[in-house]
Amino acid sequence: AKKRAEALRKELNQYNYEYHVLDQPTVPDAVYDQKLHELVQLEEEHPELITDDSPTQRVGGQPLDEFRKVDHTVPMLSLGNAFNAEELRDFDRRVRGKIGDDFKYVCELKIDGLAVSLRYEEGKFVLGATRGDGKTGEDITHNLRTVKSIPLRLTEPVTIEARGEVFMPKQSFLSLNDNREKEGLELFANPRNAAAGSLRQLDPKVAARRNLDVFLYAVGEWQAASTASHSERLKYLRELGFKTNPETKRFDTIEEVIEYTEEWTIHRNELDYDIDGIVIKVDSIQQQEELGFTAKSPRWAIAYKFPA
Numbered sequence: 289a290k291k292r293a294e295a296l297r298k299e300l301n302q303y304n305y306e307y308h309v310l311d312q313p314t315v316p317d318a319v320y321d322q323k324l325h326e327l328v329q330l331e332e333e334h335p336e337l338i339t340d341d342s343p344t345q346r347v348g349g350q351p352l353d354e355f356r357k358v359d360h361t362v363p364m365l366s367l368g369n370a371f372n373a374e375e376l377r378d379f380d381r382r383v384r385g386k387i388g389d390d391f392k393y394v395c396e397l398k399i400d401g402l403a404v405s406l407r408y409e410e411g412k413f414v415l416g417a418t419r420g421d422g423k424t425g426e427d428i429t430h431n432l433r434t435v436k437s438i439p440l441r442l443t444e445p446v447t448i449e450a451r452g453e454v455f456m457p458k459q460s461f462l463s464l465n466d467n468r469e470k471e472g473l474e475l476f477a478n479p480r481n482a483a484a485g486s487l488r489q490l491d492p493k494v495a496a497r498r499n500l501d502v503f504l505y506a507v508g509e510w511q512a513a514s515t516a517s518h519s520e521r522l523k524y525l526r527e528l529g530f531k532t533n534p535e536t537k538r539f540d541t542i543e544e545v546i547e548y549t550e551e552w553t554i555h556r557n558e559l560d561y562d563i564d565g566i567v568i569k570v571d572s573i574q575q576q577e578e579l580g581f582t583a584k585s586p587r588w589a590i591a592y593k594f595p596a
């Protein structure tokens with residue numbers, strides 16, 4: 289029974305990863321559901337076989353009676369903003385004034401969701417927290433465990449804090465508001481508020497039915513082999529089993545970056561999720577360190593915000 293439970297757990301976690309992280313399922317839902325049912329029965333007969341990374345353990349038992357405060361090991365920063373191409377060129381001039389012309393930019397979609405920090409110890413998901421004021425957030429581990437694209441166990445037993453954005457896909461937002469209208473409940477104004485409202489619940493069963501998703505984009509505490517660039521860090525996050533955004537691109541010049549912001553200003557309505565801008569970062573870690581930080585934001589990154 290122990291062997292069978294282990295085999296089922298491995299298989300189901302792999303299917304879950306393919307479906308929710310890669311968006312490339314290799315088996316039909318019926319196969320997943322049938323094997324999950326077998327594991328649930330096996331764990332009912334042999335509770336001692338239950339491990340906390342079992343797919344049956346994503347939705348916890350009792351609701352909490354309050355949220356615990358969590359101090360971030362590494363503060364969660366905020367980004368400076370640019371609202372037009374000229375302000376992006378100003379940013380570029382400041383960067384070049386400091387590190388010269390030999391560098392690359394990475395551009396990422398700025399997901400309109402809720403910033404979270406995910407802590408793993410020896411590869412196991414142990415703590416998920418909101419950004420809060422950047423130094424102290426709230427422990428929402430019980431809700432983040434229900435997000436199927438958040439791995440409960442990484443492919444390597446590393447200790448790491450990954451940062452990203454939890455969001456509600458547009459389609460899920462529309463059907464959630466449909467249901468709320470039918471039940472005479474107040475509607476959510478937008479997917480961001482719906483995601484935030486779902487994560488602010490004390491009972492994880494609520495978040496579990498809200499179809500939340502995540503994209504990871506940065507690391508806080510970092511133990512792994514040194515990485516030379518942000519692009520390499522994103523690749524490493526993917527290798528660990530995290531979901532990162534597929535639209536991320538590297539460019540040599542700010543003019544290419546401006547074209548990328550113009551493209552997404554037009555095409556963002558084709559995405560399955562809301563974005564409120566584009567985040568632009570100097571790719572090299574060494575050059576990021578040369579540029580450093582202001583009191584609250586990195587000098588090596590900026591958020592281009594779409595016109596409201």
Ligand SMILES: COc1nc2nc(N)nc(N)c2nc1C
Pocket residue numbers: 364365366367396397398399453505506567586589
């Ligand atoms: C390096 O710091 C950051 N990086 C980010 N990257 C993306 N893609 N989206 C964000 N919202 C974001 N926010 C911060 C503070």
